[in-house]
Amino acid sequence: MNNVEINHSGTIRMPIRSTDQVLHKAAWLYYTHGMRQDEVAKHLDISRASVATYLRRARETGIVNIATSTQLFADDVLARQLEDAAGLKAVWIVPEDRHALDPTAEMPVVAAAVFLELIGKDDRIGVAWGRTVYHIADVMPFADLQGVTVVQLCGNLGAPYSYRPDQCTTEIARRLNAQGINFYAPLVLSSERLAQELRQEPVIQEQLATIPHCTLALYSVGGIEADSHLVKCGALTAEELRVLGEAGAAGVIAGQVIDRDGQLMDCAHNRRCISADLDSIRSIPKRMMVVQEDEKLEPLVAAIKGGFASHLIVTASMARRLLERLGSATVAAKTE
Structure with a gap:
């Protein structure tokens, strides 16, 4: 099977555009995976004609050369490898070797684009909600997307807390000139009883029922460290979160603790939460997660x-760590 060679000039590149990514993925699937053009399509x-066009453009522009020994743009290949290993639709890598550029500052810009x-x-x-989503909203270009609706996935936090869900939702809707719906x-x-009763309120039921109709979600995943958002906002104490960690907790999605x-963890915190059902979130076709820490x-x-x-x-270093972890998990599963 032929390999794919992608010229590497060593210059700083802008984040890969949508069309560039499809071009690269088409070449990756065709040459590296050995798929037929109809399988790639x-x-x-996309259409088979589009696949043929992308492959021709890749060769004509010098992005892709068919050769027996090859070298690919490391970040682009890393993204494709991570897509394969994690079963993801698309991965974007924010490089960390850009001289004076700070990946943590660049991440929200890439994510917004x-x-x-x-x-x-x-x-x-x-x-x-959270710091990452708030920073994405803060750098998002203005666009006129009337007809688009931006909805809050979870209940709100107290006024003194930064990066509140309503702030993130409202600012993104404002940047897009879209309708914003806060929770x-x-x-x-x-108390668990109060949360159960509130979920039965018609207005809350109506809002929660619309979550599966979303076509796109934007979020990050929270950690369970002592200075996590759930601790900072007063939802849990550091000790309560430590105990959850010992019981198998690993992260936070839309305010809810996952193992x-x-x-979903079976715990008092989750039973007291007003947030989108996790199955509803999973049913959203495009679930865009941004992680920079x-x-x-x-x-x-x-x-x-x-x-x-x-x-x-994700950053390039996180992508490599994630790929290594997923590869190790696959090997472990095969040996059990």
């Missing part, structure tokens, strides 16, 4: 296992 949901490319006409978009309920109630397999490997692994990501944006 089916995998990428990708997010805009994923939005379709009349889409309904679910948005969670008029707290994220965490003081190492990405499943190095310490979030374990939460990210859990989120991927739980099916919470179809599109992923």
